[in-house]
Structures are given as C-alpha cells and as structure tokens.
Amino acid sequence: MTTTDKMLELISTDCGVGVKQNSKGNKEKWIGGELHLSVADGDIPITAIYSGANVHDSSLALPLIKETSKKVTYLYDLQDAGYDSNIIREYSKLHNHRPIIDINPKNSKELKATIELNKNEKEKFEKLNLTQSSDIHHYNQRSSVERVNAYLKDNFGCDKIYYQGADKIVSVLAFGVLFVCIHQALKLVT
Numbered sequence: 001m002t003t004t005d006k007m008l009e010l011i012s013t014d015c016g017v018g019v020k021q022n023s024k025g026n027k028e029k030w031i032g033g034e035l036h037l038s039v040a041d042g043d044i045p046i047t048a049i050y051s052g053a054n055v056h057d058s059s060l061a062l063p064l065i066k067e068t069s070k071k072v073t074y075l076y077d078l079q080d081a082g083y084d085s086n087i088i089r090e091y092s093k094l095h096n097h098r099p100i101i102d103i104n105p106k107n108s109k110e111l112k113a114t115i116e117l118n119k120n121e122k123e124k125f126e127k128l129n130l131t132q133s134s135d136i137h138h139y140n141q142r143s144s145v146e147r148v149n150a151y152l153k154d155n156f157g158c159d160k161i162y163y164q165g166a167d168k169i170v171s172v173l174a175f176g177v178l179f180v181c182i183h184q185a186l187k188l189v190t
Contacts, residue, residue: 007063011051013166018053033166035152035173036060038068039144043151044184045177046071050170061088069095076100078144151183152176 018030030053038047047067049060061083068074077092077099084104092099153159156176161169 007066008049011049011055011059011063013050013170014052015164016052016054032161033169035149035158035177036064037145037148037177038064039148040072040074041144042184042188043144043147044181045148048173048177050166050173056082058083058085058088061085062091065091065095065097069097148180151180155183156180 013033015032018032018034020028022028033050033052034055034057036049036051036057037045040046047064049063049067051060061079065077065088075098077088077097079088079099079101081102081104083101085101089099089101152173156179158173158176161172163169163172
C-alpha cells in the first residue's frame with residue numbers, strides 16, 4: 001500500500017454536510033460530497049478525488065500533489081487561500097514545485113487590515129514573496145479548477161447527482177471528467 005493510498009484511506013466518502021464561504025462572504029451549505037481536482041493549463045483535469053462534503057479541501061492537497069506528480073511533470077502548485085499552510089508549501093517544495101498559495105488572514109485583524117490597505121496587485125505579490133514576472137500570470141490561473149467545476153456542472157450533467165453511494169456518484173463524476181478532458185483536448189487541437 002502506497003503512502004497516497006494510506007492518506008486517501010483516512011478521507012471519508014460518506015455523505016456529509018459541507019459549508020463554505022463564497023466570494024461575497026455568504027455561507028453556502030450542501031449535502032453529499034465534493035470532487036477535488038488537479039488541473040493543468042488548458043483546463044484539463046489530471047487528478048480527481050471524491051470525498052464527503054464535510055471534508056475540507058486542504059485535507060486533499062497532499063494526495064492531489066502526490067498523484068498528479070506521478071502522472072505529469074509540472075512546476076507550480078496554484079491554490080487559493082483555503083490551502084494556506086506551511087505543510088502544503090513544504091510538501092510542494094519536496095516535489096520540486098513552486099507553491100503559489102493565496103494568503104488566508106486566519107482571523108488576524110492586523111493581517112486583514114494590511115491586506116485591505118494593500119489591494120494593489122504589486123504589493124500583494126511582494127507580500128507573497130513572488131516576483132512580478134510570470135508569477136502574476138500563474139497566480140491568476142488559479143481559477144482553472146473553478147472553470148472545470150463549472151464545465152462539469154453546466155455542460156456535463158454533474159450539477160445534481162441523485163444516486164446513493166460513493167461508487168455510483170464517482171462513476172458519474174468520472175465520466176464527466178473524461179468528457180471535460182476530451183472537450184478541452186479537442187479545443188487545443190482545433
């Protein structure tokens with residue numbers, strides 16, 4: 001049994017209740033599960049892992065990095081503020097990747113005030129210790145996972161899945177991911 005298998009064994013695939021704060025600050029709740037994706041340039045999914053809705057996204061960061069590194073060679077781990085953790089950064093560096101992770105103020109009033117004052121993109125990159133060169137482009141590509149999620153929901157029938165049991169749900173999601181891969185690959189060819 002590999003290390004990744006051991007990590008994934010601890011992740012629940014049982015139906016759960018998920019709660020997230022959206023970009024407008026409102027809480028969103030859902031019942032069921034969620035799909036965690038690792039996506040390459042061109043919005044092509046490389047790795048997909050299913051979990052219960054109550055599993056935090058950052059819990060699957062290490063298995064996603066490990067599994068994706070087995071499949072393709074890549075340079076950057078681009079993640080949003082939910083993944084702001086030194087453990088994730090160090091694991092990324094261990095795989096010879098450069099972690100580009102948004103800052104999460106983690107309820108620090110001082111850091112929140114600093115971030116609000118420094119809305120300027122340049123200052124944010126200095127705070128993240130990133131250069132102004134290609135890192136700005138890479139930092140802005142973090143939304144590719146969100147685009148793939150939107151493709152799955154809007155175009156490939158994964159917005160509402162009414163099956164019970166993780167195996168059935170995962171099979172529907174796997175077909176959706178396969179269709180997204182084919183669709184995005186055809187865009188690159190034509």
